[in-house]
Each structure stands twice: as structure tokens, then as C-alpha cells.
Amino acid sequence: MYVLSPQEKEAKKQLIAAAASKLFQKNDFNKISMARIARESGVAKGTLFNYFKTKESIFMYLLLSGYQDYLKDVLLRFQAAENITTWSAFSSFLLEQNHLLISKRPDLLRLNALRGPILETAADKEQTLLGRKKLYQVNHQLGQAIAKRINILDDKQASHLFIIQSAIISGLMNMMNLDEFHHDQLPVDFKGFQIDLEQEANQLMLFYLQGLAQKLGGAK
Template identity: 45%
Template sequence: MANIYTPNQKAAKRQAIMQAAIDLFAHNSYTEITMQQIAETVGSSKGTTFRYFATKEDLFMTILLEDYQRYFEQLIAALTQEANFSASEYIAWMVEQTKRLIEQHDVLIRLNAIRGPILEGKANMAETIAQRDALYAVSQRLGQQLVVQTDNLLAQAQFSHLFIVQSGIISGLMNMASLTSFNHQKLARTYPDFEIQLVPEAQQQIKFYLIQYLEEFSKK
């Protein structure tokens, strides 16, 4: 008789597969990871893994979009505990969140960097769009929370858009910061002029961008 899993058991198995993929991705490049490795890490068969995620790209796209939703939800919850921001305090908050995103959510920014060129090639489009719609809705809620938090410093759409700009700055710098390594292996040479300190330079870039942006678009 076939095993019958409850919805809770299925959800737990799905989450275990995603966590195994995250753990492997923390120490390996995307191309090095196989669904067989993920299945072995979970302690299940590759067939079982494919029943939850049809491709490796589906799995990692789901991780990216669902974890971004959780990250935005965390920001919304944290903001509700904060006092209102002035323009300068909002900039300082975004600069600090840039650091936290890099240091505490590196899986998200690494996956975001390969979303277009790699993940979308074999990910299910309908499922991706559904997850993207859900992320968009959370992003709008986050933007609206910042409207309240800053006493209408910017419109909701502007606040939401600035998180996309933040992500683009981080992804771009992260990609260029890897010129002294090849496929996660450090090269036996240095390129001083190419070196990038990801956290301080990403913070600097988002700060400069926001200062200019607010000068041009702030309602106040």
C-alpha cells in the first residue's frame, strides 16, 4: 500500500527539501548541486524530490521567491515597532538593511544574481508568476508601511521600487567582487584595482542613490 501523507507531512517534506538545497548552496556553486545530492541530504529518493519540484530550477526559484516574501514580512513586522522616520533616518535605515541583507540573507542575493540567466531557463513559468505575484503583494504592503512610517515621504510604489534598486546594486557589486576567484576557488593572484568590499561599497552606493532620489522625487 502506498504511503499516505497528511498535508502537514507534505509541507514538512517540502520544507526539508528546500532547506537541504539552501544548506548545499551555502557551500557550493549552483552548477555543482544535483537533485540526487539534495535527496540524499534529506534522506529520501530522487523520485520523491522530483514529486515536489519538477526541476532544480523550480526548487531554487521557489526558495528565492518564498524567502524574499518572508524577508519582506520580517521588515514589515520590525517597522511596526519603530517610531516614524525622517528622510535622513529612512536613508540610514536602508543603508543598515543593505548590510543585513548581505550578511544575513546571502542565499537570497546569490540566487537573485542567477535568476534571469539560469533559473528562468527551466523553471515553470506559471508557478514562477504565481510566486512573483505573491511577492509583489508583500512588496506593496512593505511600501505602504514605509509611507506610514515616513509620513508620506514617498509614494508606496516608489518605496517598493527602491528595494529593487537595492537588490540590483548588491547583485551587481557581488558579481564584480568575485574576480579574484573562479568557481568558488581563490586564484593565486591579486587584482588590487578590481577588489570590491561588498558591504561598505553597497552601503555607499545605496546611500548616494537615495540622497539623489529623495532630492528629485520627495514630496517634501
């Protein structure tokens, strides 16, 4: 019997994850089944369970690996922007990351909204822990790089900014579209509930950064 190499197993795992991600671009989570993921990936349903025990495990993997990739990209962009040495320039950089996360990675934001109430109920705990350790490591590396240049921040404070970023955006998303129900417009006038996600996220991030700068003794 042919046994897959570790590289072939990883490739198969990525194939399954990519198929699930593709389905998630156009479908609600509850409309996606393991059987549908198997068909999309061209993998037998029985084989699918050798890589992911549950549907929730697949999407938890997509969430954690997706955020790892996002933070790696942020790190590369920061390293390439050698002129970011002041608090003002760094604040502008963070707002640019808000734009990129909201406009380019809406899948991560949707998945993050599912994490606590849905994904954690049935995702594989060991696989999730491994993914979180990898994410923590990437976040820490990013914090170290930022702290070397923005001297009022230490590694932990710099790393924490991206937790704040996620919290701000996720919190706003939870209050968006209260004039809709399952994508259908409700017969109500809820203008006060309407949110421009990027604009509001940037404003809240700036408030946070201004308060942090004051707490740390000011910044230029």
C-alpha cells in the first residue's frame, strides 16, 4: 500500500483547506458540509476525516493560518517601509493595515466572528492549540520588529496592537447590518445603526493610539 510522504500529506491538507475557503467566499458557514468540501477538493469524504475531524476544525485552521499569513505580510510591509520611525508614521501604517484587512481579507473577519460561538464548539482542540502557538509566534516576531523602531513601545505592547485591531473590527461587525436579517432587508429605518466599517475602525484605532501615546509619555 502506498503511503503518502509528509510533503504529500501537507499538500493534501492545503488542497482541502483551499476548497473550503473557496466555498466560504460565496456561502454561509451552515450551508457548507463535509461532503461538499470533499467534492470541491476532489478528495474522498473518508479521506477528508483523516486530515480534519470536523468541519469546524477546517475553518478554525483557515482562521488561524489566515491570520498567520496576514501578520507575516504586515511584518514584511513594515520591514520594507524603513521610513516608519515616528509615532505619526506608525499610526498611519496601522490604519493602512485596517484597510488591507477589511478590503482584502473579509474571510478572516467572517471566520473570526464564528470562532467563539461556533468553531470552538467542535474544532479539534490539539490542532487549534498548535495553530494558536504558531499565530502567537508570528505576532511576537511582528511586535519585536516594531519595538526596535518605535521606541516608546516594548514587544508586548506592539504585539497587542493587532489584538486591539481585531477586537475593534470584530466588535463593529457584530453591530453592522441590524436593518437586515439573514441578508434580507427589514422594513425598518435604523439609520443610527448603519456603520462604515473602515471609517469607524480607523477612528477607534486612532482614539486608542492617542490614549496609548499619552499613557506612555507622549510620542512624536
